Amino acid sequence: MDIPYIVVDQLTPQQLRTWKTYFGDADRPRYIEEGIWRRTQEKATAGPSGWSGESDARRRVIHYRYRYGLVPTAAAPAIGLRDLYLYQSVSAPAAEIADHEAVVQAAFATGGWKQQPGEAVWARRDLRCRITAYLVHPQDAAARRTLPVGYRSLDVRITSADYAPPPAVRQLPWDVLASGIRVKDQPGTPTLVPDLGGLADFLPFQVEIGCGTSVEAGIPPLHRLHEIYRVTDRQGDEPREHRFTLSPADDPLLPEIIEQPEEKAEQLVEMFKACFLAEPTPAIQALKELQDAGHLVGPVITHNFDVLAARAGLGECFMRRYDQAVPDVEWADGAKALLVVGLHADRRKVQARARKRGMQVVFLDPEGFRHDNRFLPYPLEGPQDSDLVCRKSAGEGLPELVNLLTESTN
Structure with missing residues (x-):
């Protein structure tokens, strides 16, 4: 696999402006794509x-961090994957680790990798892979975690040549592991409303958006990443x-990665490419x-990673972070309500903080989606007794809200 790996070739002048304004020169490194999963x-x-x-204590940690940048080409600049870092740590009974x-x-042999002399490092063109086996993982020793007798660990790091994130970044998945599993919220009994017209009594309001607005822009839902990185056995x-x-x-x-890295790379950059190519939807407008x-x-x-709100001229407060356990929220003075659009898992507890501020929390979400011509329920997790829920999509409910508030103020 050659690095840089081209993701979007021959940018149009508008795409080049989008890159420079919202990705390349943004206020946070949006040219960095990062994900962490820990399953225990x-x-x-x-x-x-x-x-x-108690003998069941298998663990799988995945951390990826990719850096994208402009790549000069003869016709027009391209966007390429310039740095790749993918780390997997697996802990399991010794026999399973040996088989792993x-x-x-065997994948190295199939994929044509060559071991570097005297090192547990394999090379294939611009990629490097390091394997490290542990009787006791150093992260477990440092955290005083004890796995069952007979457990072993194997770490595999795949990187572009001569690249590794700094130690603080490499530590992030273990910090996430130490934070414990996410405890789901217990939903209350919110009031169902036919539309968002009730927000007229709580003006002005602030908004929190999840992947519902991104999916409407043609960006794959987040569970697509679970499929790409094999986080679960999910299919469809x-x-x-x-x-x-x-x-x-x-x-x-x-x-998959070692045997056919070029083919797997198409999937690894799929989400970033979709986010870059997406355009603000009627809901965002x-x-x-x-x-x-x-x-x-x-x-x-x-x-969301897509910067669609910013591209429509709105400021953004980005919440999906790994460097802060509870990211700060830029609350607007005088906001009387929080409208939550297309966000199911209350991971950052933004709504809880809004309630403590005395704000009315309103959800806009169909609580389901269509699949194979069927509507499949997907209930919200976070609504409480005092909240309002409108079961419409962003594309339906937000333009409708514009009309409702326009009528009420005329």
């Missing part, structure tokens, strides 16, 4: 992890109880109209 086998995760007793390492070694869109990928024998990620009318205040509190 424990009593609290017995359903998806298969835990049945054997599979990785239908929500169900998906089992964690924890047994190395059931984990195809490393063979409606938010801009609401801001221009003075109804919406403050930055858009967003969990």
Whole structure:
């Protein structure tokens, strides 16, 4: 695999302006794509992890960090993947780890990798892969975590040549692991409303958006990343109880990357490419109209990578972070309500903080989606007794809100 790996070739003048304004020279490094998953086998995760007793303590940690940048070409600049870092740490019974390492070694042979003399490092064109086996993982020793007797760990790092993030970045997945599993919110009994007209009593309001607005722009839902990185055994869109990928024998990620890196790279950059090529939707444009009318205040509190709100002329407060356990929220003075659009998992507790501020919390979400010509329920997790829920999509509910507030103020 050659680095840089071209992601979007021959940018148009408008695409080049988009890159320079919202990705290349942005106020935060949006040219960096990063993801972390930690899946553990424990009593609290017995359903998806298969835990049945104290001897079940398998663990899988995935951390990727990619840096994109402009690549000169003869015709027009391209966007390329300039730095690649993908780290997997697996802990399991010793026999499973031995089999796992054997599979990785076989993948090197299939993929044409060459071991560097005297090192546990393999090279293939512009990629490097390092394998490290542990009787006791140093992160466990440092945290005083104890795995069952007979457990071992294997770390695999795949990088572009001569690249590795700084130590603080490489430590992030272990900091996330130490934070414990996410405890789901217990929903209350919110009031269902037919539209968002009730916001007229709570003006101005602030907004928090999740991936619902991104999906409407043609960006894959976040569970697509679970499929690419084999986080669960999920297949297709239908929500169900998906089992964690924890047994190395059931984990195809490393063979996929090592045997055919160019083919897998198309998937690894898929989300970034979709975010870059997306355009602001009618729902996002409606938010801009609401801001221009003075109804919406403050930055858009967003969990999305796509910068669509910023590209529509709105400020953004980005919440999906790994360097802060509880990211700060830029609250707007005088905001009386928080409108939550297309956001299911209340990971950052923004709504809880809004309630403490005395703000009315209103959800706009269809609580389901269509799949194979069927509507599949997907209930919200966070609404409480005092909240309002409008079961419409962003594309339907936000333009409708513009019209409702326009009528009420005329």
